[in-house]
Amino acid sequence: MSIRGKAFIAGIYEHPLREIPDRSNSQIHAEVAAGALADAGLSFSDVDAYFCDGSAGFGPLSNADYMGLRLTHIDSTETGGSSYVVHVGHAAEAIAAGKCQVALVTLAGRPRSAAMGGGRGGFGDPTPDALFEGLWGMSGAVTGYALAATRHMHEFGTTSEQMAEVKVAASLHAQHNPNAFLREPFTVEQVLDSPMICSPLHRDDCCVVTDGGGAVVVVSPEVARGLNRTSAKVLGHGEAIKHAENGRLDLTYTGAVVSGPRAFEEAGVSHADIDYVSIYDSFTITVIETLEDLGFCEKGTGGRFVLDGTLVAPNGRLPFNTDGGGLCNNHPANRGGMTKVIEAVRQLRGEAHPAVQVPNCTIALAHGTGGSIGARMGSSTLIMGTEDA
Amino acid sequence: MSSTLPTPVPAVSPGTEEFWAATAEGKLLLRRCDDCGTPIWYPRPFCPACGSLNTSWFEASGRGTVYTFTVVHRSGVPGYRDALPYVVAYVELDEGPRVMTNIVDCEPDQVKVGMPVRVVFQDTGKGSALYRFQPDPSAGGGG
Numbered sequence: 323m324s325i326r327g328k329a330f331i332a333g334i335y336e337h338p339l340r341e342i343p344d345r346s347n348s349q350i351h352a353e354v355a356a357g358a359l360a361d362a363g364l365s366f367s368d369v370d371a372y373f374c375d376g377s378a379g380f381g382p383l384s385n386a387d388y389m390g391l392r393l394t395h396i397d398s399t400e401t402g403g404s405s406y407v408v409h410v411g412h413a414a415e416a417i418a419a420g421k422c423q424v425a426l427v428t429l430a431g432r433p434r435s436a437a438m439g440g441g442r443g444g445f446g447d448p449t450p451d452a453l454f455e456g457l458w459g460m461s462g463a464v465t466g467y468a469l470a471a472t473r474h475m476h477e478f479g480t481t482s483e484q485m486a487e488v489k490v491a492a493s494l495h496a497q498h499n500p501n502a503f504l505r506e507p508f509t510v511e512q513v514l515d516s517p518m519i520c521s522p523l524h525r526d527d528c529c530v531v532t533d534g535g536g537a538v539v540v541v542s543p544e545v546a547r548g549l550n551r552t553s554a555k556v557l558g559h560g561e562a563i564k565h566a567e568n569g570r571l572d573l574t575y576t577g578a579v580v581s582g583p584r585a586f587e588e589a590g591v592s593h594a595d596i597d598y599v600s601i602y603d604s605f606t607i608t609v610i611e612t613l614e615d616l617g618f619c620e621k622g623t624g625g626r627f628v629l630d631g632t633l634v635a636p637n638g639r640l641p642f643n644t645d646g647g648g649l650c651n652n653h654p655a656n657r658g659g660m661t662k663v664i665e666a667v668r669q670l671r672g673e674a675h676p677a678v679q680v681p682n683c684t685i686a687l688a689h690g691t692g693g694s695i696g697a698r699m700g701s702s703t704l705i706m707g708t709e710d711a
Numbered sequence: 712m713s714s715t716l717p718t719p720v721p722a723v724s725p726g727t728e729e730f731w732a733a734t735a736e737g738k739l740l741l742r743r744c745d746d747c748g749t750p751i752w753y754p755r756p757f758c759p760a761c762g763s764l765n766t767s768w769f770e771a772s773g774r775g776t777v778y779t780f781t782v783v784h785r786s787g788v789p790g791y792r793d794a795l796p797y798v799v800a801y802v803e804l805d806e807g808p809r810v811m812t813n814i815v816d817c818e819p820d821q822v823k824v825g826m827p828v829r830v831v832f833q834d835t836g837k838g839s840a841l842y843r844f845q846p847d848p849s850a851g852g853g854g
């Protein structure tokens with residue numbers, strides 16, 4: 323069974339705030355849910371399926387209770403920042419199987435205002451890998467991504483200047499987004515001159531830390547037909563977990579090598595058909611490895627690929643992250659998968675900022691990454707089209 | 712190094728007691744599958760290569776090369792944040808696994824991918840020691 327054309331993204335909402343000291347996570351979940359439902363022209367009483375990650379509370383129970391949802395289908399798959407891309411795929415599957423008609427996916431978190439836990443499995447036990455990896459001074463996600471970047475540079479000659487180009491492209495888009503956390507355009511020199519955090523990654527190779535969240539509503543074709551709002555059609559989806567391979571880990575590639583081909587095959591489209599991409603951009607190196615792994619360029623050539631404005635909308639060869647991405651706009655709850663889906667839908671609706679709207683955007687790809695790149699990670703690729711795609 | 716790295720005490724879980732006890736005696740143990748022979752990392756009484764539950768400890772050579780590394784200049788980790796800059800690395804052991812660790816006894820800007828290293832144990836005072844790695848002058852070539 324394929325999900326192609328069997329579900330539509332009818333509503334999206336990105337929380338406008340980037341610092342939220344005075345609201346609970348559940349409240350932000352409810353606010354973004356209300357926003358996405360209003361965008362679709364639907365209400366909470368229409369929702370019959372709910373999707374969230376492991377940070378939402380006690381699985382999906384806390385928020386279903388908080389929002390008073392009456393559900394026929396639930397899913398709290400947790401693959402870090404890629405979770406919400408997975409959720410859209412799973413929602414489409416559930417709709418195609420007749421389990422539900424209106425699926426709500428939410429994300430919220432406040433890493434800017436309140437500390438978030440990490441490195442733990444369920445019920446407070448350290449995960450088994452953390453017993454051996456939590457001893458060496460890994461300081462947040464950046465250390466693991468820096469380890470990947472060093473190896474990518476060693477094997478392929480990727481440079482810090484090339485990685486900085488990714489930040490520059492994102493910043494050129496963010497200047498048009500009034501809600502973006504960083505709205506000033508960056509230069510390559512600025513990125514290279516910013517403080518080194520974990521070599522070779524500078525401060526400005528890193529995404530922003532923002533409170534907030536977002537939501538999407540996935541509906542059946544029957545529901546979509548009755549709405550006054552333009553929907554994005556789900557065309558294909560792929561998901562994968564890549565891990566340390568019993569210690570033989572290879573940090574130069576990501577799970578996108580698996581999730582990407584699955585999504586392309588299901589969608590029945592080729593790379594040349596893709597008009598816009600939302601690429602998970604926790605760090606600049608994340609984008610370079612992911613573009614290679616999704617097949618937009620040969621392995622090892624991602625650094626050269628992003629030169630010369632390739633990623634810059636609207637005229638680059640492969641416009642990406644036109645909201646400014648996680649690198650400049652928003653990375654709510656330290657997780658960027660939700661905003662990746664949202665901006666792709668904006669592009670397909672023709673509702674991105676006019677300065678960065680890709681002309682005749684018909685097919686878009688959103689890719690989410692969770693966990694530590696190359697080491698223990700989730701990857702999810704979603705391909706969407708316009709309603710008549 | 713700007714100062715000595717901290718020696719956080721490892722949490723010992725069922726299945727890893729012997730590993731940590733051995734570190735206190737200056738031995739780096741690896742688990743190996745009794746059925747397919749694959750060395751296993753991180754240590755667990757299960758072989759992810761073939762699914763076997765039959766595994767045993769053996770002593771590793773303690774030698775390897777730097778697979779990748781990063782020099783940490785900003786850190787929020789207690790103890791480590793007072794020891795900046797420091798080096799986090801994956802060392803590829805001669806037995807195969809790539810193991811997360813620190814490179815010590817070496818200026819951070821002298822660490823290179825491919826550099827030969829050997830294990831050095833730093834006692835936690837709690838019946839265990841951390842396996843860190845230092846440059847191995849006895850290894851030929853490298854790089």
Ligand SMILES: [Zn+2]
Pocket residue numbers: 744745746747748749758759760761762763
């Ligand atoms: Zn085996």
